[in-house]
Amino acid sequence: QKGLRVSDKGFLNTAVIQSEITYIDGDAGILRYRGYPIEQLATQSSFLETAYLLIYGVLPTKDQFTLFESEILHHGVVHAESEEFFRSFRYDAHPMAILTSAFAYLGSYYSEANPSLQGQSLFTKGDKASLANMDKQIFRLIGKATTFAAMAYRVRQGRDFVTPPTGLSYTASFLYQLDHLGQVDYAPSPVLAKALDVLFLLHADHELNASCTTVLQTASSLVDPYSAIAAGCASLYGPLHGGANEAVIRMLISIGSPANVPAFIEAVKRREKVLSGFGHRVYKTTDPRSYIIRKTADEVFKITGKDELLETAMALHDAAMNDEFFQKRKLYPNVDFWSGLIYRAMGFPLDFFPVLFVVPRVVGWLAHWRQMMLQQGGVKIWRPRQVYVGPSKRDYVSIDDRT
Numbered sequence: 001q002k003g004l005r006v007s008d009k010g011f012l013n014t015a016v017i018q019s020e021i022t023y024i025d026g027d028a029g030i031l032r033y034r035g036y037p038i039e040q041l042a043t044q045s046s047f048l049e050t051a052y053l054l055i056y057g058v059l060p061t062k063d064q065f066t067l068f069e070s071e072i073l074h075h076g077v078v079h080a081e082s083e084e085f086f087r088s089f090r091y092d093a094h095p096m097a098i099l100t101s102a103f104a105y106l107g108s109y110y111s112e113a114n115p116s117l118q119g120q121s122l123f124t125k126g127d128k129a130s131l132a133n134m135d136k137q138i139f140r141l142i143g144k145a146t147t148f149a150a151m152a153y154r155v156r157q158g159r160d161f162v163t164p165p166t167g168l169s170y171t172a173s174f175l176y177q178l179d180h181l182g183q184v185d186y187a188p189s190p191v192l193a194k195a196l197d198v199l200f201l202l203h204a205d206h207e208l209n210a211s212c213t214t215v216l217q218t219a220s221s222l223v224d225p226y227s228a229i230a231a232g233c234a235s236l237y238g239p240l241h242g243g244a245n246e247a248v249i250r251m252l253i254s255i256g257s258p259a260n261v262p263a264f265i266e267a268v269k270r271r272e273k274v275l276s277g278f279g280h281r282v283y284k285t286t287d288p289r290s291y292i293i294r295k296t297a298d299e300v301f302k303i304t305g306k307d308e309l310l311e312t313a314m315a316l317h318d319a320a321m322n323d324e325f326f327q328k329r330k331l332y333p334n335v336d337f338w339s340g341l342i343y344r345a346m347g348f349p350l351d352f353f354p355v356l357f358v359v360p361r362v363v364g365w366l367a368h369w370r371q372m373m374l375q376q377g378g379v380k381i382w383r384p385r386q387v388y389v390g391p392s393k394r395d396y397v398s399i400d401d402r403t
Protein backbone atom coordinates (compact mmCIF):
# COMPACT_ATOMS: atom_id res chain seq x y z
CA GLN A 1 0.00 0.00 0.00
CA LYS A 2 3.15 2.16 -0.01
CA GLY A 3 2.57 5.61 -1.54
CA LEU A 4 -1.08 4.93 -2.34
CA ARG A 5 -3.65 7.53 -1.33
CA VAL A 6 -7.24 8.18 -2.36
CA SER A 7 -6.46 11.02 -4.73
CA ASP A 8 -10.01 12.30 -4.74
CA LYS A 9 -13.51 10.94 -4.13
CA GLY A 10 -15.37 10.12 -7.34
CA PHE A 11 -12.33 10.86 -9.53
CA LEU A 12 -12.89 14.53 -8.69
CA ASN A 13 -9.57 15.56 -10.20
CA THR A 14 -8.22 12.49 -12.00
CA ALA A 15 -7.45 12.31 -15.71
CA VAL A 16 -7.13 8.75 -17.02
CA ILE A 17 -6.74 9.42 -20.75
CA GLN A 18 -5.78 12.03 -23.30
CA SER A 19 -8.52 12.74 -25.80
CA GLU A 20 -9.00 14.77 -28.99
CA ILE A 21 -12.78 14.53 -29.03
CA THR A 22 -14.54 16.98 -26.67
CA TYR A 23 -13.23 20.03 -24.82
CA ILE A 24 -15.00 21.52 -21.81
CA ASP A 25 -13.98 24.64 -19.90
CA GLY A 26 -16.17 24.32 -16.79
CA ASP A 27 -15.40 27.79 -15.46
CA ALA A 28 -16.03 29.64 -18.71
CA GLY A 29 -18.94 27.40 -19.77
CA ILE A 30 -17.30 26.33 -23.04
CA LEU A 31 -18.11 23.10 -24.90
CA ARG A 32 -16.48 22.16 -28.23
CA TYR A 33 -16.68 18.95 -30.30
CA ARG A 34 -13.35 18.41 -32.11
CA GLY A 35 -12.70 22.16 -31.70
CA TYR A 36 -16.05 23.37 -33.07
CA PRO A 37 -18.10 25.43 -30.57
CA ILE A 38 -21.35 23.70 -29.63
CA GLU A 39 -23.29 26.90 -30.43
CA GLN A 40 -22.12 26.79 -34.09
CA LEU A 41 -22.84 23.09 -34.49
CA ALA A 42 -26.29 23.42 -32.90
CA THR A 43 -27.33 26.15 -35.36
CA GLN A 44 -25.48 25.02 -38.51
CA SER A 45 -24.93 21.27 -38.35
CA SER A 46 -27.16 18.21 -37.81
CA PHE A 47 -26.95 15.38 -35.29
CA LEU A 48 -25.70 12.82 -37.81
CA GLU A 49 -23.13 15.17 -39.37
CA THR A 50 -21.88 15.94 -35.85
CA ALA A 51 -21.77 12.20 -35.18
CA TYR A 52 -19.38 11.83 -38.12
CA LEU A 53 -17.27 14.70 -36.72
CA LEU A 54 -17.10 13.17 -33.24
CA ILE A 55 -16.16 9.70 -34.52
CA TYR A 56 -13.70 10.56 -37.32
CA GLY A 57 -12.48 13.99 -36.19
CA VAL A 58 -13.41 15.97 -39.31
CA LEU A 59 -16.61 17.39 -40.83
CA PRO A 60 -17.61 15.04 -43.69
CA THR A 61 -17.66 15.97 -47.37
CA LYS A 62 -21.05 15.54 -49.09
CA ASP A 63 -20.07 12.08 -50.38
CA GLN A 64 -18.68 10.98 -47.03
CA PHE A 65 -21.85 12.08 -45.28
CA THR A 66 -24.15 10.43 -47.84
CA LEU A 67 -22.35 7.11 -47.39
CA PHE A 68 -22.26 7.44 -43.58
CA GLU A 69 -25.97 8.30 -43.39
CA SER A 70 -27.02 5.48 -45.74
CA GLU A 71 -24.95 2.93 -43.79
CA ILE A 72 -26.52 3.98 -40.51
CA LEU A 73 -30.09 4.13 -41.81
CA HIS A 74 -29.54 0.74 -43.50
CA HIS A 75 -28.56 -0.75 -40.15
CA GLY A 76 -31.76 0.57 -38.57
CA VAL A 77 -33.46 -2.72 -39.42
CA VAL A 78 -33.29 -5.31 -36.62
CA HIS A 79 -33.56 -9.10 -36.57
CA ALA A 80 -37.11 -10.44 -36.57
CA GLU A 81 -36.58 -12.31 -33.26
CA SER A 82 -35.91 -8.93 -31.59
CA GLU A 83 -39.69 -8.47 -31.43
CA GLU A 84 -40.00 -11.48 -29.10
CA PHE A 85 -37.13 -10.12 -27.00
CA PHE A 86 -38.90 -6.78 -26.49
CA ARG A 87 -42.28 -8.42 -25.87
CA SER A 88 -40.70 -10.63 -23.20
CA PHE A 89 -40.53 -7.71 -20.74
CA ARG A 90 -43.30 -7.07 -18.24
CA TYR A 91 -45.74 -4.35 -19.35
CA ASP A 92 -44.33 -1.85 -16.84
CA ALA A 93 -40.60 -2.50 -17.37
CA HIS A 94 -38.63 0.77 -17.37
CA PRO A 95 -37.48 1.45 -20.94
CA MET A 96 -33.93 2.02 -19.72
CA ALA A 97 -33.83 -1.52 -18.29
CA ILE A 98 -35.11 -2.77 -21.65
CA LEU A 99 -32.55 -0.75 -23.62
CA THR A 100 -29.62 -1.75 -21.41
CA SER A 101 -30.51 -5.40 -22.00
CA ALA A 102 -31.11 -4.82 -25.71
CA PHE A 103 -27.56 -3.59 -26.36
CA ALA A 104 -26.05 -6.69 -24.76
CA TYR A 105 -28.60 -8.86 -26.63
CA LEU A 106 -27.56 -7.20 -29.90
CA GLY A 107 -23.96 -8.27 -29.31
CA SER A 108 -25.02 -11.92 -29.22
CA TYR A 109 -25.69 -11.68 -32.97
CA TYR A 110 -22.18 -10.67 -33.89
CA SER A 111 -19.61 -13.13 -32.64
CA GLU A 112 -17.29 -11.77 -35.33
CA ALA A 113 -17.22 -8.53 -33.32
CA ASN A 114 -16.20 -10.27 -30.13
CA PRO A 115 -12.45 -10.12 -29.49
CA SER A 116 -12.80 -12.80 -26.79
CA LEU A 117 -13.91 -15.21 -29.50
CA GLN A 118 -11.85 -13.87 -32.40
CA GLY A 119 -8.61 -12.88 -30.74
CA GLN A 120 -7.68 -9.62 -29.13
CA SER A 121 -6.32 -7.69 -32.09
CA LEU A 122 -9.76 -7.50 -33.69
CA PHE A 123 -9.99 -3.69 -33.51
CA THR A 124 -6.65 -2.51 -32.28
CA LYS A 125 -4.41 -3.07 -35.32
CA GLY A 126 -5.55 0.09 -37.07
CA ASP A 127 -5.24 -1.57 -40.48
CA LYS A 128 -7.93 -1.32 -43.15
CA ALA A 129 -9.67 -4.53 -42.12
CA SER A 130 -9.94 -3.64 -38.44
CA LEU A 131 -10.99 -0.03 -39.23
CA ALA A 132 -13.73 -1.39 -41.51
CA ASN A 133 -14.79 -3.88 -38.84
CA MET A 134 -14.96 -1.10 -36.26
CA ASP A 135 -17.05 1.03 -38.63
CA LYS A 136 -19.51 -1.82 -39.10
CA GLN A 137 -20.11 -2.14 -35.34
CA ILE A 138 -20.43 1.66 -35.08
CA PHE A 139 -23.01 1.80 -37.92
CA ARG A 140 -24.98 -1.07 -36.39
CA LEU A 141 -25.10 0.43 -32.91
CA ILE A 142 -26.05 3.96 -34.03
CA GLY A 143 -28.54 2.61 -36.58
CA LYS A 144 -30.22 0.23 -34.15
CA ALA A 145 -30.23 2.57 -31.15
CA THR A 146 -33.28 4.44 -32.49
CA THR A 147 -35.06 1.28 -33.59
CA PHE A 148 -34.54 -0.35 -30.20
CA ALA A 149 -35.62 2.82 -28.41
CA ALA A 150 -38.76 2.98 -30.56
CA MET A 151 -39.46 -0.71 -29.87
CA ALA A 152 -39.07 -0.17 -26.11
CA TYR A 153 -41.54 2.70 -26.43
CA ARG A 154 -44.12 0.86 -28.52
CA VAL A 155 -44.09 -2.27 -26.41
CA ARG A 156 -44.99 -0.05 -23.46
CA GLN A 157 -47.77 1.58 -25.49
CA GLY A 158 -49.10 -1.84 -26.50
CA ARG A 159 -48.56 -1.02 -30.16
CA ASP A 160 -47.08 -3.01 -33.06
CA PHE A 161 -43.52 -2.28 -34.14
CA VAL A 162 -42.84 -0.06 -37.14
CA THR A 163 -40.22 -0.86 -39.77
CA PRO A 164 -37.83 2.09 -40.12
CA PRO A 165 -39.07 4.26 -43.01
CA THR A 166 -36.90 5.31 -45.97
CA GLY A 167 -36.35 8.86 -47.14
CA LEU A 168 -36.37 10.48 -43.69
CA SER A 169 -33.43 11.83 -41.66
CA TYR A 170 -32.13 9.81 -38.71
CA THR A 171 -34.12 11.83 -36.17
CA ALA A 172 -37.29 12.14 -38.28
CA SER A 173 -37.15 8.38 -38.90
CA PHE A 174 -36.98 7.86 -35.13
CA LEU A 175 -40.03 10.08 -34.55
CA TYR A 176 -41.84 8.22 -37.35
CA GLN A 177 -41.20 4.86 -35.66
CA LEU A 178 -42.36 6.24 -32.31
CA ASP A 179 -45.56 7.89 -33.41
CA HIS A 180 -46.69 6.04 -36.52
CA LEU A 181 -50.24 4.82 -35.95
CA GLY A 182 -50.82 3.29 -39.36
CA GLN A 183 -51.96 6.53 -41.02
CA VAL A 184 -51.17 6.61 -44.73
CA ASP A 185 -48.05 8.75 -45.58
CA TYR A 186 -47.64 9.96 -41.99
CA ALA A 187 -44.71 12.37 -41.58
CA PRO A 188 -43.47 13.74 -38.23
CA SER A 189 -43.62 17.50 -37.66
CA PRO A 190 -40.46 19.06 -39.18
CA VAL A 191 -40.31 21.53 -36.25
CA LEU A 192 -40.34 18.74 -33.68
CA ALA A 193 -37.90 16.64 -35.74
CA LYS A 194 -35.52 19.62 -35.92
CA ALA A 195 -35.89 20.29 -32.17
CA LEU A 196 -35.10 16.65 -31.36
CA ASP A 197 -32.15 16.75 -33.75
CA VAL A 198 -30.71 19.76 -31.88
CA LEU A 199 -31.26 17.99 -28.56
CA PHE A 200 -29.55 14.86 -29.92
CA LEU A 201 -26.61 16.97 -31.11
CA LEU A 202 -26.26 18.61 -27.69
CA HIS A 203 -26.36 15.24 -25.93
CA ALA A 204 -23.96 13.49 -28.33
CA ASP A 205 -20.83 13.68 -26.20
CA HIS A 206 -19.48 15.23 -23.04
CA GLU A 207 -15.94 13.88 -22.59
CA LEU A 208 -15.37 11.56 -19.67
CA ASN A 209 -18.74 11.64 -17.86
CA ALA A 210 -19.78 8.68 -15.69
CA SER A 211 -21.32 6.64 -18.52
CA CYS A 212 -18.47 7.27 -20.96
CA THR A 213 -16.00 6.22 -18.26
CA THR A 214 -18.09 3.07 -17.76
CA VAL A 215 -17.97 2.28 -21.47
CA LEU A 216 -14.19 2.72 -21.60
CA GLN A 217 -13.61 0.86 -18.33
CA THR A 218 -15.61 -2.05 -19.75
CA ALA A 219 -14.04 -1.87 -23.23
CA SER A 220 -10.54 -1.83 -21.70
CA SER A 221 -10.90 -5.58 -21.09
CA LEU A 222 -11.41 -5.89 -24.89
CA VAL A 223 -14.97 -7.10 -24.56
CA ASP A 224 -17.16 -6.46 -27.63
CA PRO A 225 -18.50 -2.87 -28.08
CA TYR A 226 -22.14 -3.98 -27.61
CA SER A 227 -21.44 -5.12 -24.04
CA ALA A 228 -19.49 -1.92 -23.34
CA ILE A 229 -22.37 0.21 -24.63
CA ALA A 230 -24.82 -1.80 -22.47
CA ALA A 231 -22.67 -0.96 -19.43
CA GLY A 232 -22.69 2.73 -20.34
CA CYS A 233 -26.46 2.62 -20.73
CA ALA A 234 -26.78 1.19 -17.21
CA SER A 235 -24.64 4.02 -15.82
CA LEU A 236 -26.58 6.74 -17.64
CA TYR A 237 -29.84 5.35 -16.14
CA GLY A 238 -28.98 6.79 -12.69
CA PRO A 239 -30.75 9.97 -11.44
CA LEU A 240 -27.42 11.70 -10.81
CA HIS A 241 -26.62 11.35 -14.51
CA GLY A 242 -28.92 10.74 -17.49
CA GLY A 243 -31.90 9.96 -15.27
CA ALA A 244 -31.88 13.60 -14.12
CA ASN A 245 -34.10 14.79 -17.01
CA GLU A 246 -36.83 12.48 -15.67
CA ALA A 247 -36.06 13.52 -12.05
CA VAL A 248 -36.45 17.23 -12.93
CA ILE A 249 -40.02 16.72 -14.14
CA ARG A 250 -40.91 14.59 -11.09
CA MET A 251 -39.46 17.41 -8.96
CA LEU A 252 -41.49 20.10 -10.79
CA ILE A 253 -44.68 18.03 -10.49
CA SER A 254 -44.05 17.59 -6.74
CA ILE A 255 -43.49 21.35 -6.29
CA GLY A 256 -46.77 21.92 -8.09
CA SER A 257 -46.72 25.70 -8.57
CA PRO A 258 -44.44 28.77 -8.39
CA ALA A 259 -45.95 29.58 -4.98
CA ASN A 260 -44.35 26.44 -3.52
CA VAL A 261 -40.86 27.18 -4.85
CA PRO A 262 -39.56 29.07 -1.77
CA ALA A 263 -40.48 26.13 0.51
CA PHE A 264 -38.78 23.70 -1.87
CA ILE A 265 -35.62 25.81 -1.97
CA GLU A 266 -35.53 25.82 1.84
CA ALA A 267 -35.91 22.00 1.86
CA VAL A 268 -32.95 21.75 -0.54
CA LYS A 269 -30.88 23.96 1.76
CA ARG A 270 -31.78 21.66 4.65
CA ARG A 271 -30.48 18.75 2.46
CA GLU A 272 -33.94 17.18 2.46
CA LYS A 273 -34.24 17.58 -1.32
CA VAL A 274 -31.94 17.76 -4.34
CA LEU A 275 -32.46 20.39 -7.01
CA SER A 276 -32.31 18.08 -10.03
CA GLY A 277 -31.07 19.73 -13.20
CA PHE A 278 -28.69 21.94 -11.23
CA GLY A 279 -25.02 21.36 -10.44
CA HIS A 280 -22.29 19.68 -12.41
CA ARG A 281 -18.94 18.06 -11.70
CA VAL A 282 -17.21 20.16 -14.36
CA TYR A 283 -19.36 23.21 -15.10
CA LYS A 284 -19.11 25.84 -12.37
CA THR A 285 -21.31 28.17 -14.40
CA THR A 286 -24.42 27.55 -16.49
CA ASP A 287 -23.99 24.57 -18.84
CA PRO A 288 -23.77 26.11 -22.34
CA ARG A 289 -26.13 23.41 -23.63
CA SER A 290 -28.91 24.59 -21.32
CA TYR A 291 -29.07 28.02 -23.00
CA ILE A 292 -29.65 26.37 -26.40
CA ILE A 293 -32.18 23.91 -24.95
CA ARG A 294 -34.10 26.74 -23.29
CA LYS A 295 -34.37 28.50 -26.68
CA THR A 296 -35.37 25.25 -28.40
CA ALA A 297 -38.14 24.83 -25.82
CA ASP A 298 -39.76 28.08 -26.96
CA GLU A 299 -39.71 26.79 -30.58
CA VAL A 300 -41.40 23.56 -29.53
CA PHE A 301 -43.98 25.32 -27.35
CA LYS A 302 -45.11 27.28 -30.42
CA ILE A 303 -46.28 23.92 -31.86
CA THR A 304 -47.30 22.04 -28.72
CA GLY A 305 -48.45 24.87 -26.50
CA LYS A 306 -46.62 25.82 -23.29
CA ASP A 307 -46.10 23.12 -20.69
CA GLU A 308 -47.96 24.01 -17.48
CA LEU A 309 -44.78 23.17 -15.52
CA LEU A 310 -42.83 25.91 -17.33
CA GLU A 311 -43.91 28.64 -14.88
CA THR A 312 -42.75 26.52 -11.92
CA ALA A 313 -39.48 25.73 -13.70
CA MET A 314 -38.81 29.41 -14.41
CA ALA A 315 -39.65 30.40 -10.81
CA LEU A 316 -37.38 27.64 -9.48
CA HIS A 317 -34.57 28.61 -11.88
CA ASP A 318 -34.73 32.30 -10.88
CA ALA A 319 -34.96 31.52 -7.15
CA ALA A 320 -31.92 29.21 -7.25
CA MET A 321 -29.88 31.54 -9.45
CA ASN A 322 -30.38 34.35 -6.92
CA ASP A 323 -29.77 32.28 -3.80
CA GLU A 324 -26.40 32.37 -2.07
CA PHE A 325 -26.58 28.63 -1.18
CA PHE A 326 -26.37 27.73 -4.87
CA GLN A 327 -24.05 30.56 -5.89
CA LYS A 328 -21.54 29.65 -3.18
CA ARG A 329 -21.50 26.02 -4.37
CA LYS A 330 -21.48 27.09 -8.03
CA LEU A 331 -24.67 25.17 -8.74
CA TYR A 332 -26.13 26.28 -12.06
CA PRO A 333 -28.53 24.76 -14.60
CA ASN A 334 -27.12 21.75 -16.43
CA VAL A 335 -28.22 20.00 -19.62
CA ASP A 336 -31.14 18.30 -17.85
CA PHE A 337 -32.95 21.27 -16.34
CA TRP A 338 -34.99 22.32 -19.40
CA SER A 339 -34.80 19.26 -21.68
CA GLY A 340 -37.52 17.30 -19.87
CA LEU A 341 -40.03 20.11 -20.47
CA ILE A 342 -39.49 19.66 -24.21
CA TYR A 343 -39.85 15.88 -24.11
CA ARG A 344 -43.04 16.25 -22.05
CA ALA A 345 -44.44 18.83 -24.45
CA MET A 346 -43.65 16.43 -27.31
CA GLY A 347 -45.69 13.77 -25.54
CA PHE A 348 -42.99 11.35 -24.42
CA PRO A 349 -43.78 9.37 -21.25
CA LEU A 350 -41.64 10.44 -18.28
CA ASP A 351 -39.63 7.23 -17.96
CA PHE A 352 -38.68 7.46 -21.63
CA PHE A 353 -36.67 10.68 -21.10
CA PRO A 354 -33.36 8.99 -20.22
CA VAL A 355 -33.75 6.89 -23.39
CA LEU A 356 -33.67 10.18 -25.32
CA PHE A 357 -30.32 10.83 -23.68
CA VAL A 358 -28.92 7.36 -24.48
CA VAL A 359 -29.73 7.39 -28.20
CA PRO A 360 -27.46 10.35 -29.05
CA ARG A 361 -24.89 9.49 -26.40
CA VAL A 362 -24.20 6.16 -28.13
CA VAL A 363 -22.31 8.31 -30.66
CA GLY A 364 -20.02 9.85 -28.03
CA TRP A 365 -19.43 6.51 -26.36
CA LEU A 366 -18.44 4.99 -29.71
CA ALA A 367 -16.18 7.92 -30.61
CA HIS A 368 -14.28 7.37 -27.35
CA TRP A 369 -14.30 3.57 -27.83
CA ARG A 370 -12.76 3.95 -31.32
CA GLN A 371 -10.19 6.41 -29.96
CA MET A 372 -9.27 3.89 -27.23
CA MET A 373 -8.94 0.96 -29.69
CA LEU A 374 -6.60 3.03 -31.87
CA GLN A 375 -4.56 4.61 -29.10
CA GLN A 376 -0.79 4.42 -29.35
CA GLY A 377 0.69 1.40 -27.59
CA GLY A 378 -2.56 -0.56 -27.67
CA VAL A 379 -5.30 -0.92 -25.05
CA LYS A 380 -4.34 -1.18 -21.38
CA ILE A 381 -6.95 -2.60 -18.99
CA TRP A 382 -8.29 0.00 -16.54
CA ARG A 383 -7.52 -1.29 -13.07
CA PRO A 384 -7.34 1.45 -10.44
CA ARG A 385 -5.92 0.78 -6.94
CA GLN A 386 -7.50 1.33 -3.51
CA VAL A 387 -6.22 2.22 -0.06
CA TYR A 388 -7.05 -0.72 2.23
CA VAL A 389 -8.45 0.42 5.59
CA GLY A 390 -10.01 -2.89 6.70
CA PRO A 391 -9.00 -5.21 9.57
CA SER A 392 -5.41 -6.39 9.82
CA LYS A 393 -4.56 -10.17 9.77
CA ARG A 394 -6.77 -12.34 12.06
CA ASP A 395 -7.37 -16.10 12.41
CA TYR A 396 -10.51 -18.04 11.51
CA VAL A 397 -12.85 -19.03 14.37
CA SER A 398 -15.17 -22.00 13.88
CA ILE A 399 -18.88 -21.26 14.13
CA ASP A 400 -19.21 -23.31 17.33
CA ASP A 401 -16.74 -21.03 19.08
CA ARG A 402 -18.32 -17.76 18.01
CA THR A 403 -20.43 -15.80 20.46
Ligand code: SDX
Nearest residue numbers: 206209240241242244274275276277278279280281329334
Ligand atom coordinates in the same frame (compact mmCIF):
# COMPACT_ATOMS: atom_id res chain seq x y z
C1 SDX B 1 -25.35 15.00 -16.41
O1 SDX B 1 -20.45 14.56 -16.11
C2 SDX B 1 -21.13 14.96 -17.15
O2 SDX B 1 -20.63 15.54 -18.08
C3 SDX B 1 -22.62 14.62 -17.08
C4 SDX B 1 -23.52 15.25 -18.15
C5 SDX B 1 -23.22 14.67 -19.52
O3 SDX B 1 -23.51 15.35 -20.52
O4 SDX B 1 -22.80 13.49 -19.56
O5 SDX B 1 -23.35 16.66 -18.17
C6 SDX B 1 -25.00 14.93 -17.87
O6 SDX B 1 -25.30 13.99 -15.76
C7 SDX B 1 -25.70 16.34 -15.81
C8 SDX B 1 -25.95 16.25 -14.26
C9 SDX B 1 -27.37 15.74 -14.05
N1 SDX B 1 -27.60 15.46 -12.60
C10 SDX B 1 -28.40 16.25 -11.86
O7 SDX B 1 -28.95 17.28 -12.26
C11 SDX B 1 -28.61 15.74 -10.44
C12 SDX B 1 -28.46 16.91 -9.46
N2 SDX B 1 -27.04 17.29 -9.43
C13 SDX B 1 -26.23 16.76 -8.36
O8 SDX B 1 -26.54 15.44 -8.02
C14 SDX B 1 -24.73 17.05 -8.54
O9 SDX B 1 -24.63 18.37 -8.83
C15 SDX B 1 -23.93 16.25 -9.56
C16 SDX B 1 -24.05 14.78 -9.35
C17 SDX B 1 -24.35 16.59 -10.95
C18 SDX B 1 -22.47 16.65 -9.38
O10 SDX B 1 -22.08 16.22 -8.13
P1 SDX B 1 -20.60 16.51 -7.57
O11 SDX B 1 -19.73 17.11 -8.61
O12 SDX B 1 -20.13 15.28 -6.86
O13 SDX B 1 -20.83 17.67 -6.57
P2 SDX B 1 -21.13 17.49 -5.03
O14 SDX B 1 -22.19 16.46 -4.85
O15 SDX B 1 -19.83 17.32 -4.31
O16 SDX B 1 -21.79 18.93 -4.66
C19 SDX B 1 -21.04 19.97 -4.10
C20 SDX B 1 -21.99 20.60 -3.09
C21 SDX B 1 -22.48 19.62 -2.03
O17 SDX B 1 -22.84 20.43 -0.90
P3 SDX B 1 -21.79 20.49 0.35
O18 SDX B 1 -21.76 19.09 0.93
O19 SDX B 1 -20.45 20.91 -0.24
O20 SDX B 1 -22.36 21.54 1.29
O21 SDX B 1 -23.19 21.06 -3.75
C22 SDX B 1 -24.31 20.32 -3.26
C23 SDX B 1 -23.77 19.07 -2.58
O22 SDX B 1 -24.66 18.65 -1.55
N3 SDX B 1 -25.11 19.98 -4.44
C24 SDX B 1 -26.43 20.14 -4.52
C25 SDX B 1 -26.75 19.79 -5.84
N4 SDX B 1 -25.64 19.44 -6.51
C26 SDX B 1 -24.62 19.54 -5.63
N5 SDX B 1 -27.35 20.53 -3.62
C27 SDX B 1 -28.62 20.59 -4.06
N6 SDX B 1 -29.02 20.28 -5.33
C28 SDX B 1 -28.11 19.88 -6.23
N7 SDX B 1 -28.48 19.59 -7.46
